Amino acid sequence: MNFDWNYLFSLALYPDFWRATALVAWLGVLTWVIGTVLGFLLALARQSALRPVRWFAKTYIWLFRSLPLLVLLIFVYNLPQFAPSLSPVLSVPFWAGLIALVISETAYLAEIHRAGLISVDQGQHEAAHALGVRPVGKYRHIILPQAIRVALPSLGNEFITIVKLTSLVSVISLAEILLVGQRLYTRNFMVIETLVAVSFYYVLVVSVFGLFLSRIEKRLDIARMTGAEISVPAAVATEAPATARRVSDEVVVALDRVxxxxxxxxxxxxxxxxxxxxxxVSIxxxxxxxxxxxxxxVNALQDIDAGRIALDGADWISAEGNYRLAPDFHGRVTRLGMVFQSFNLFPHMTVLQNVTFGPRYHGSGNTDALRVAAMGHLARVGMASHANKYPHQLSGGQKQRVAIARALAMDPEIMLFDEPTSALDPELVGEVLQVIESxxxxxxxxxxxxxEMRFVSRxxxxxxxxxxxxxxxxMTAAELEASPVDSRIRRFMLQG
Ligand SMILES: Nc1ncnc2c1ncn2[C@@H]1O[C@H](COP(=O)(O)OP(=O)(O)OP(=O)(O)O)[C@@H](O)[C@H]1O
Known part of the structure; x- marks a missing residue:
């Protein structure tokens, strides 16, 4: 039996195939988009602090990953037998197919999102908390853009799976690519030629989408994002004049039996x-x-089991009874700026965007004013010329100086430094300590x-x-210097 090339080429122009291809593409894209959104919500629910929400998400994922799509398809298509009011929607093969595919795929896509969410460093959540960013803003601006980069290759892969699964919808008479082919070869018996054409149309849909996704992946690739050094106008580069240093009697932070x-x-x-x-105060x-x-x-990155903390003389955090934050906690947390050991800069934002993010999120000023203020803070830490670079283009010391500028941009009253030089190479420690000293x-x-004991004394x-x-x-720094040579402080200093 000869392979009929003429017949095969004629199928390239067969209108039913093109209609079916459009239908498969549309069904695939709709399933993927809806499933991706619902899957993200399900992945968040899976990480929820609320046990019933977590339980629901886990059960959903377990159930619909266990159930064969074919069973679900036939079930959904036949549901109107029990609920006739659903007939106008579920008796249409396209809608029944879409609903069954979305229900099933959401479970798989949720797990892909979960992998993306888990991959985002805990420090990113902590940096957002320190800037007073609430959960919705945190996920929208910080976590999701990073998680999606990790998840995208697997999300794209799932689209390919979805396109192939659409062939199953032929069992409920949707005129998709496979069904068009089946109708043809049951009439002319040219099974192989027809299936080659069927394969071509599936490959076409997957390839076009694959091309589109690989472009997005490239655009989102942080390693490809680079910014050049800029020359800084002299006016921006001048340091803020030092004001006279004065310790007042006013207590701003008070920890009580924590x-x-x-x-x-x-x-x-x-x-x-x-x-x-x-x-x-050095600890x-x-x-x-x-x-x-x-x-x-102090800024509730760590909860406490007993005691209380006051900020500016007012209740701030209490663990007398249940652990409680002050009702205006989110409004006041930006009075505390925090600098972390591992910098926790936002990798998908430029240096300037890192610094303007906090004030922009809190709506304090228009874009130009925020930019000018941010450039001022960057100049203060000697990083203005790097404003357009991304964190991955900077040394550790430079990253930490940007992190200090980011904290300063919120105009905090108190700065918390958690081992700001511990992650730095020895030759980079000095540049960060100089900034803190200023x-x-x-x-x-x-x-x-x-x-850093010499820095502590200074x-x-x-x-x-x-x-x-x-x-x-x-003790005071002078008392530290004067402590007896055999004291535990001296012993500790000698060890350090
Ligand atoms: N999340 C955590 N879970 C369990 N134990 C913890 C956690 N965080 C801290 N600890 C423990 O609490 C104690 C105090 O830790 P902490 O990190 O505050 O010490 P540190 O003085 O800052 O130490 P280092 O100078 O090494 O950073 C340690 O015994 C540590 O193992």
Whole structure:
């Protein structure tokens, strides 16, 4: 039996095939788009703090990944037998097919999104929290743009699966590509030629979409995003004049018997600490003594088990009874700027966008004013000429200076530094410490967790030493310098 090339080529112009191809493309794209959106919501539900929501998402995913699509298709198509009111929709093969495909695919797409969401570093959530960004804004501007980059190749792959699955919808008489082919070869018996044509049309749909997706992937590829150094006008590059440094009597942060346990480990043992306006307090101590836990409780990145924290004399965080944040917590959290050990810059934004993001999110000023202010903050940390670059183009020290500028852009009253130089190569430590020192000179209130003892002596008004979750010493920098050679502080300094 000869292969009939003429017949095959004639199928390239067969109108029913083109109509079926358009139908498959439309059904595939609709399923993919709706499933991608619903799948994202389901992935979020899977991570919800609310147990019933989590349980619903888990059960949905388990159930519809276990159920064969064919069973679901026939079930949905025949549902009007029990609910005749659904007949106008479900008796139409296209709509029945779409609904069954969406129900099934949402379960798979949710798991793909979950992988994307999990891949976003926890530090990104913490940076958003420190900037006072609420969950919807956080997911929209920070988490989703990063998660989608990771998920996109798998999401694209799922589209291919969906297109192939549309062939199953032929069982409920949808005139898609396979059914058009079947109708042809049952009449002319040219099975092979017809199936070659059928394959061609499926491959066409998948290829066109694949091309489209690979373009989007390229556009979203952070590694391809680069910005050049810019020359900075002299007016922007001038430093803010240093104001006279003065520590006032006003207490701005007060921790009162704060306790935190991690299982059996008591990380903070009823710690009390007061910080005055304009004061620079350094927290030192051996590894594991509770320094990081302590500083993270101040802006609620870490919850507490007992005690309370006041900000500007007003209730802020309390664990007397249940753990509670002040009702105006989100409005006031931006009074605290935070700089993290691992920078936590937003990788999909330029340096300038990182710095303008917080104020822009909070709607403080028009675009031009925000840009000018951000350039001022960047100039302050010596990074204005890098404004158009992306974080991956910067050294660790440069990233940390941008992170400081990002925190300053919120005009905070108190800066929290959590080991800001620990992740840096030794030669980059100095440039970051210089910036922090200049903030101290300008009278910024700061709580600094650090192991840099010479820096501590130079900038601190007070030095707090922790051991095993307790504050074991609270002294001025002069007292630190004058501490007896055999004291635990000296011993610690010698170890460091
Ligand atoms: N999320 C957590 N889960 C369990 N244990 C934790 C957690 N965070 C901190 N800990 C424990 O609490 C104690 C205090 O940790 P913390 O990170 O505050 O110490 P640190 O003084 O900042 O140490 P380092 O200088 O090494 O950063 C440690 O024993 C640590 O293992």
């Amino acid at each position: 306790r935190k346990d991690f299982g059996d480990k008591r990380a903070l043992a009823d710690v009390s600490l007061k910080v005055n306006k304009g004061e620079v 030192i101590g051996p590894s594991g003594s509770g320094k990081t836990t302590l500083i993270r409780t 903030l101290a000179r300008d009278g910024m209130t700061m709580i600094i967790v650090t192991h 900038v601190s008004d007070r030095v707090v030493m922790m051991e095993n979750g307790h504050v074991v010493a609270d």
